[in-house]
Amino acid sequence: MRVTVEVVGGETREFDVTDETYADLLADLDLSPHEVSVMVDGTPVPEDQPVDADHVRVLRLIQGG
Template structure:
């Protein structure tokens, strides 16, 4: 399945996903699961859940500056 991953405020990425979790998607965009929330249809999803959505938003909770 082709999945679009939008890192809010930072851009989008496309991945071909097969039997992966939302945590795997977070890793693919070089982020830590400890610093983000994964959202599907405006709702947070557990990062250990298998990817079932074609569009995922990743919201960074911590950003250095």
């Protein structure tokens, strides 16, 4: 399956996936699951879930102090 991954405020890339998880996609983008939220159709998904969508949005989390 071909998946488009949009990093909000950043790049958009396409990946061919078979049995990868959302965490695998984040690793390919050099992003940590602790720094972002993965969204499918506006709903957060667990990073350890197998990829089952053709479009994914990745939102960077903001930390402050």
